[in-house]
Amino acid sequence: MSDSAPPALRADTLLERLWERSQALSAAADFAQVYTLTLSALQTDLGATSAAIVLNEPRGSGVRVVAQQGAALSADLLRPEADPESGKGVIVRLQGHATSGHLAFEVPEALSRSERHFVGSLAAHIIAALDRLEEQDKSATPPQAGPPLSAPTGTEQSLSGAANQAAASQAEALEAFVRFTEVSAQSREVPVLAQKAIEVLQSTLGGVSAAYYQPEEDHWQMNVWSADLPPEAVARLRSGRYDAPSFRQALALGEPLFVDGWDPRDDGMEPSQAYRAVAIYPFFQDGAACGALTAASRDTAVWTTRERTVFRAVGRSFGLALERAEHRRALEERTEALDAFVRFSEASSQTNDLAALSEQAFSVLDTFFPNFSGTLHERSDEHWELRAFTPNLSSDLTQRVVLGLPLGTPLFTEALESGEAHFVDDWHDSVPGSGEPFRTTGVYPVLISGQVRAFLSVWLRNRVQWHDRDRAIVRAVGRSLNLALERADADAALRTQGAELAARTKALEAFSALTRDLTLQAEELSLVRRAQEVALSMLPPGTALYYRLEGELWRLKSQVGDLGEPELQRLIDAGLPFEATQNLLIPWTTRQPYYQGRYDPDTDNLAEFTHEVGATATLPVMVAGEPTGVFVVALFGQQIWSAAERATLEAVVGSLGLAKEGARSVLALRERSGELERSNHELEQFAYVASHDLQEPLRTVTSFAQLLVGKYRGQLDPKADVYLSMITEGTGRMSRLLQDLLAFSRVSTSAQPMKAVALSSVLEAVGHDLQNQIQRSQATLEVGPLPSVQGDATQLRQVFQNLVGNAIKFSAPDRLPAVSVIAQPDGPHWRFAISDNGIGIAPAFFERIFTIFQRLHSREQYEGSGIGLAIARKIVERHGGQMWLESEEGQGSTFFFTLPDADKTVAEVQG
Numbered sequence: 001m002s003d004s005a006p007p008a009l010r011a012d013t014l015l016e017r018l019w020e021r022s023q024a025l026s027a028a029a030d031f032a033q034v035y036t037l038t039l040s041a042l043q044t045d046l047g048a049t050s051a052a053i054v055l056n057e058p059r060g061s062g063v064r065v066v067a068q069q070g071a072a073l074s075a076d077l078l079r080p081e082a083d084p085e086s087g088k089g090v091i092v093r094l095q096g097h098a099t100s101g102h103l104a105f106e107v108p109e110a111l112s113r114s115e116r117h118f119v120g121s122l123a124a125h126i127i128a129a130l131d132r133l134e135e136q137d138k139s140a141t142p143p144q145a146g147p148p149l150s151a152p153t154g155t156e157q158s159l160s161g162a163a164n165q166a167a168a169s170q171a172e173a174l175e176a177f178v179r180f181t182e183v184s185a186q187s188r189e190v191p192v193l194a195q196k197a198i199e200v201l202q203s204t205l206g207g208v209s210a211a212y213y214q215p216e217e218d219h220w221q222m223n224v225w226s227a228d229l230p231p232e233a234v235a236r237l238r239s240g241r242y243d244a245p246s247f248r249q250a251l252a253l254g255e256p257l258f259v260d261g262w263d264p265r266d267d268g269m270e271p272s273q274a275y276r277a278v279a280i281y282p283f284f285q286d287g288a289a290c291g292a293l294t295a296a297s298r299d300t301a302v303w304t305t306r307e308r309t310v311f312r313a314v315g316r317s318f319g320l321a322l323e324r325a326e327h328r329r330a331l332e333e334r335t336e337a338l339d340a341f342v343r344f345s346e347a348s349s350q351t352n353d354l355a356a357l358s359e360q361a362f363s364v365l366d367t368f369f370p371n372f373s374g375t376l377h378e379r380s381d382e383h384w385e386l387r388a389f390t391p392n393l394s395s396d397l398t399q400r401v402v403l404g405l406p407l408g409t410p411l412f413t414e415a416l417e418s419g420e421a422h423f424v425d426d427w428h429d430s431v432p433g434s435g436e437p438f439r440t441t442g443v444y445p446v447l448i449s450g451q452v453r454a455f456l457s458v459w460l461r462n463r464v465q466w467h468d469r470d471r472a473i474v475r476a477v478g479r480s481l482n483l484a485l486e487r488a489d490a491d492a493a494l495r496t497q498g499a500e501l502a503a504r505t506k507a508l509e510a511f512s513a514l515t516r517d518l519t520l521q522a523e524e525l526s527l528v529r530r531a532q533e534v535a536l537s538m539l540p541p542g543t544a545l546y547y548r549l550e551g552e553l554w555r556l557k558s559q560v561g562d563l564g565e566p567e568l569q570r571l572i573d574a575g576l577p578f579e580a581t582q583n584l585l586i587p588w589t590t591r592q593p594y595y596q597g598r599y600d601p602d603t604d605n606l607a608e609f610t611h612e613v614g615a616t617a618t619l620p621v622m623v624a625g626e627p628t629g630v631f632v633v634a635l636f637g638q639q640i641w642s643a644a645e646r647a648t649l650e651a652v653v654g655s656l657g658l659a660k661e662g663a664r665s666v667l668a669l670r671e672r673s674g675e676l677e678r679s680n681h682e683l684e685q686f687a688y689v690a691s692h693d694l695q696e697p698l699r700t701v702t703s704f705a706q707l708l709v710g711k712y713r714g715q716l717d718p719k720a721d722v723y724l725s726m727i728t729e730g731t732g733r734m735s736r737l738l739q740d741l742l743a744f745s746r747v748s749t750s751a752q753p754m755k756a757v758a759l760s761s762v763l764e765a766v767g768h769d770l771q772n773q774i775q776r777s778q779a780t781l782e783v784g785p786l787p788s789v790q791g792d793a794t795q796l797r798q799v800f801q802n803l804v805g806n807a808i809k810f811s812a813p814d815r816l817p818a819v820s821v822i823a824q825p826d827g828p829h830w831r832f833a834i835s836d837n838g839i840g841i842a843p844a845f846f847e848r849i850f851t852i853f854q855r856l857h858s859r860e861q862y863e864g865s866g867i868g869l870a871i872a873r874k875i876v877e878r879h880g881g882q883m884w885l886e887s888e889e890g891q892g893s894t895f896f897f898t899l900p901d902a903d904k905t906v907a908e909v910q911g
Contacts, residue, residue, distance in 0.1 A: 035067035051105035281315035358388035444478030615639035779817035807836035
C-alpha cells in the first residue's frame with residue numbers, strides 16, 4: 001500500500017462504493033477473492049496505509065493473518081482482544097456463524113462517521129461471504145474411509161440451516177439497504193427520509209412500529225412515525241418529557257441498541273403488552289446527537305439475527321442519507337451566507353452611513369438566525385445612543401433602548417474591557433425579570449482606532465446557548481461591519497486630510513513668491529505683511545495683526561484690514577500690557593496656536609471695545625526655536641475653526657518663521673561676505689604694495705653687496721667673505737619671495753578677461769619653458785588630447801608649469817621622472833589629472849602644501865619658495881574650478897583640477 005492516502009470520499013460516493021463491494025463479495029468464488037476485495041476496499045475507499053485480515057483459530061488457540069497489505073501492523077492490532085480503536089489503528093470485528101476474527105488497518109486520520117458506517121456495513125458483507133464459503137467447503141468435503149455415509153444428524157442439519165439463514169439475513173439486509181438508498185436519493189428533507197426508512201423497516205421486518213425522534217431542549221420529540229401507532233400513543237409520545245433510559249444508553253454506546261424483553265416501565269411509561277422488544281439507532285452530527293430511529297416489535301420479545309441485520313442496514317443507509325442532507329443544507333447555507341456577505345460588501349462600499357451599514361449587517365444575520373432581534377448603539381459623551389434596530393423589537397424594549405443605555409450597561413461592560421465579542425447563554429438566568437423572550441444574546445464591539453465606538457447586539461429567542469458556529473457567524477458579521485466602518489472612517493479622514501492638504505498647498509503656493517525672493521527682499525516686516533495678506537485671502541472677512549514684545553508691552557508692528565473699532569485701534573497702537581493680554585500671552589508662553597471660535601472679551605480685558613470681533617486665532621512666530629512675535633487673525637463673525645483652516649494658518653505662520661529665519665541668515669551672510677570681500681581686497685592691496693615698494697630698498701642693498709663682493713672678496717679675512725656671501729644669498733632669496741608674493745597678489749588684480757584657450761598650445765609652451773629641466777633630469781612628459789577651456793591663457797600656463805615642474809622636481813632618486821597629463825569631461829567642466837612617479841606626499845600634508853610659503857623639505861633638498869601650489873589653486877578657483885590631489889608616500893602623486901568647458905560656457909551665455 002502507498003504511504004500517501006487518497007483523498008477522503010464523500011458520503012454519497014461511499015454509498016455507491018458499498019453497493020459495488022457488496023455485489024462483488026456476494027459473487028466471490030473463494031476465500032482469496034474475498035480477502036483481495038476486502039483489502040482493496042480498505043485501501044482505495046478508506047485510505048488505509050496497511051491492513052490485515054485476522055481470523056481466530058478454533059477453540060481460542062490463537063490467531064492467523066490470512067491476508068495483509070502494506071507495512072507490518074503492530075502486534076497489539078493482531079491480538080484477538082485488540083482495542084476497537086488504538087491511535088490510527090482501527091479494529092472491526094468479524095463475527096458470523098462460521099467466521100470469527102477482525103479487520104485491522106491503519107489510516108492517516110480518524111475515520112469520519114460516514115466512513116465508520118461504510119466499514120461496518122462492509123464487515124457484514126464480508127462475514128456473509130466468509131460464512132457462505134465455509135459452508136460450501138464443508139458440503140464439498142470428500143468422504144473419509146470408514147462406515148458408510150448416513151443421513152445428516154440433527155446437529156449437522158441445524159448448522160446447515162443456520163448458515164443458510166445467516167446468508168439469507170445478509171441478503172435481506174442488503175436488499176433493504178439498497179431499497180432505502182434508492183428511495184432516499186430522491187429527497188434530502190429529513191422528515192421524508194425518516195418516513196422512507198420507517199416504510200422500509202415495516203415492509204422488510206413486519207410486525208414492527210417505527211418512529212424517528214429529534215432532540216429538543218430537554219426531551220426527545222417524535223416527529224415521524226408509522227401509521228400503525230394508535231392516536232393515544234402518538235399524543236403521549238409527542239408531548240411532555242421523554243428522557244428514557246434506553247435513549248441514554250444508546251447515546252452512550254454510540255451504536256444501535258437492541259432491548260429484548262422490553263418493559264415500558266423501565267423507560268418511565270405505563271405498563272403495556274403491545275410491544276415486547278425495542279431497537280434504537282442513534283445518529284450524530286458534529287459530535288452531538290441529532291436524531292434516533294426506533295423500532296418496536298409486537299410479535300417477538302427477542303430480536304433475531306435477521307432483524308438486527310436489517311435494522312442496522314437501514315439505519316446505516318439512513319445515517320448516510322442524513323449526512324448527505326446535512327452536507328447539502330450546510331452548502332446551501334454557506335452559499336446563502338456568502339451571497340449575503342457579498343451583498344453586504346457591495347452595499348458597504350456605496351455608503352458610509354452607520355445606520356445603513358447596520359441594516360445590511362442585520363440582513364446578513366437574518367439569513368443565519370431567522371427572526372432574530374438586533375440593535376446597534378454608538379457611543380456618545382454620556383450614554384450609548386441607539387442608531388439602528390430590527391423592527392421586531394417589543395415596544396417596551398424599543399422605548400427603553402431608544403432613550404440610550406448608560407455607559408456602564410452590564411451587557412457591554414465585559415466586551416468594553418476586553419475589546420472582544422461577549423456572548424451570554426440563558427438570558428433569563430443572567431438577567432432575571434427582563435420580561436423579554438430572549439434566550440441568548442451576544443454583543444460585538446466595533447473598534448475604530450483602538451477605541452470602542454459602537455456595539456452590535458444580537459438577540460435570539462429559541463436557543464439556550466451559543467454554539468461555536470453561531471459565535472463565529474456573529475464575529476464574522478461584526479468584523480465585516482467593523483471593516484466597513486473603518487473604511488468609512490478612513491474615507492472621511494482622507495477627505496479631511498485632502499482638504500487640509502489643499503489648504504496647505506494653497507497657502508504655500510501663495511507664500512512661495514515671498515520665499516523665492518528671500519535673496520532680494522529680506523526686510524522682516526515685508527515678509528510679515530505678505531503672510532497676513534495670504535492668510536486673509538483664504539478666510540472669512542477679518543483683520544490680521546502682528547505683535548512683538550517690547551519691554552512690558554505688546555507692540556503692533558504690522559496690520560492688514562480694519563478692526564472697525566476706532567477706540568480699540570487706539571489702544572492697540574498704544575501697546576497692550578504683557579500679562580493682561582492673554583490672547584497673546586498664551587501662544588507666546590505655550591508656543592502653541594490658540595483658537596477661540598467665539599472670542600471671549602475678558603481674555604484681553606477689552607470687553608467694551610471688541611463688539612465686532614467674533615473669533616480669533618493667535619499663533620507664535622518661531623525663529624530658531626524661540627518666539628519672535630505673535631500672528632493674530634480676528635474674524636468679524638463666530639467661527640468654528642476647521643482642521644483645514646487651522647492647517648492653513650499654521651502653514652502660513654510656519655513659513656513666515658522660516659522666511660524670517662532665512663531673511664536673517666541672508667542679511668548676516670551679506671554682511672559677512674561684504675566684510676570678507678573688503679578684508680580680502682585690503683590684504684591683496686597690501687601684498688601688492690608691500691612686495692612692490694620693498695623691491696627698491698632691496699635692490700639698493702643688493703647692488704652695494706655685489707660691489708663689496710666684487711672689490712673686497714679675498715682681500716679681507718675669511719669671515720668677511722662668508723658674511724658677504726650670506727648677504728648676497730639673503731637678498732637674492734628675499735627678492736624671489738617678493739616676486740612670488742607679487743605674483744600671488746596679481747592672480748586677482750592683474751587677471752585678464754576669460755576667453756577660449758586651447759590647452760594643447762599651452763602645454764606646448766610649458767614644455768618649451770621646462771626643456772632644460774626635462775633634459776637635465778631625463779624626464780618623460782606624456783600629454784594626452786587636451787580640450788579648449790574658458791580662461792586666462794597666461795594664468796593657465798602658470799598652473800600647468802607649476803604642476804609639471806613640481807612633478808619633475810620632486811622625483812624619486814631610484815627612478816627617472818615620468819609625468820602624464822590627461823583630460824576627461826566632467827559635466828560642464830573638464831577634469832585634468834597630472835600624475836608622476838615621484839616621492840609622493842603623506843595624506844597629513846594634503847592641505848598644508850596649498851598654503852602660501854609652506855614647505856615640506858629643506859631648501860638644500862629641493863629649491864623653491866613654497867608658493868607655486870598656492871598660486872595654482874588660487875588661479876583654478878578664480879576660474880570656477882577646484883583642485884585636489886591623491887598620493888601615496890614613495891609611490892608618486894596625482895593632482896586633479898577642473899576648468900569650465902569653453903563650448904558649454906559659450907552655449908550657456910548665448911542661451
